[in-house]
Amino acid sequence: MVQARQRPVGELLREWRDRRRISQLDLAISADISTRHLSFVETGRSKPSRDMVLRLGEHLDVPLRERNRLLLAAGYAPAYTENALGDPGMDAVRQAVRQLLAGHEPYPAAVVDRNWDLVDANAAVGLFVAGIPAELTTNVLRATLHPDGMAPHILNLGxxxxxxxxxxxxxxxxxxxxxxxxxxxxLREYPCDQPVPEVEVPGPGDIFVPLKFRHEGTDLTFFSTVATFGTPLDVTVAELVIESFFPAGPATAAYLREWAARVG
Incomplete structure (x- = not known):
């Protein structure tokens, strides 16, 4: 059996530096090492210490998952845990998420992982996904943009x-x-019957991109906020995103309260 080549840590670091469009000099200065040492690390002439790998990963803003891969490539054990959200040690995280979701009622809020797969949601999200095939609702981007999902009900789909x-x-x-x-x-292959702007150019008075959604004949307008955990040291926690939708006007707010009372 042919095994995939393990890419050396220097090659991976250089790739991340190129992706971030940072010069060797700038990275060396910010990480407080010599340019010569950094060059030797990237070319494989010098093996970085564990602390050096972590320091370079931090200054390159490498995601925690990829920092673990850098460590493995350098011959070290991963530094960051990756626990399933259902593990006992994640009780505090689950409780915080549930508190945020419940506290946002009657407005919709959902939690997604790095793949945009749905991790959790409050009851108000049911307003968006009612009638959508179950196989689409597992991923919020598919649920939103697929022609069998929310897309036909989004008034400003483009x-x-x-x-x-x-x-x-x-x-x-x-x-x-x-x-x-x-x-x-x-997602780019999904059909869209509206013009899709290549660049978001705000109109007069615009302060955010709204979601305009028609529910049972009523037009609703939302804006959203995104929250993450501020000091994550676990890969799973670092990749969780909580998106909360707010009514963009009193009519939408009143409708959401009435709908929540009606569906119980």
Whole structure:
């Protein structure tokens, strides 16, 4: 059996530096090492210490998952744990997530992982996903942009699609994740019957990209905020994203309260 070549740590570090568009000199200065030493590390002439790998990973803003891979490539054990959200040691994280979701009712809020797969959501998200095939609801981007998902009910689909694809494109650049790149290619193939702007240019008075959604004949308008854990030391925790939707006007707020009371 042919085994895949283990890429050396220097090659991976150079790739991350190129991706971040940082020169050797700038990285060496920020990481407080000599340019010569950094050059030797990247070319394999010098083996970095464990602390050096972690320091360079931090200054290159490498995701925790990829910092572990850098350590493995250098011959060291991973520094960051990766626990499943259901593990007993993650009780505090689960409770914090549930508190945030419940506290946001009657407005929708959801938690996704690095693949945009749905981890948890509050009851108000049901307003978005009612009637959507179950196989689509596992991934929020597919659920939103697929023609059998939310897409037919999004009044500004072209604008919202451009916003979501832009976020995913930036995430691909940030993480170099091949799976996310494939997801981006898949989503780009979904049909859209509205113009999709290549660049988000705000109109007069615009302060955010709204989500305009029609629910049972009523037009609703939302804006969203994104939250992450501020000081994660676990890969799973670092990759969790909580997206909360707020009504962009009193009519939408009133409808959400009425809908929540009606569905119980």
């Amino acid at each position: 604008e919202w699609r451009a916003h979501l694809l832009g976020r995913l494109r930036r995430q691909v650049t940030q993480t170099a994740d091949a799976g996310l790149s494939e997801l981006l290619d898949e």
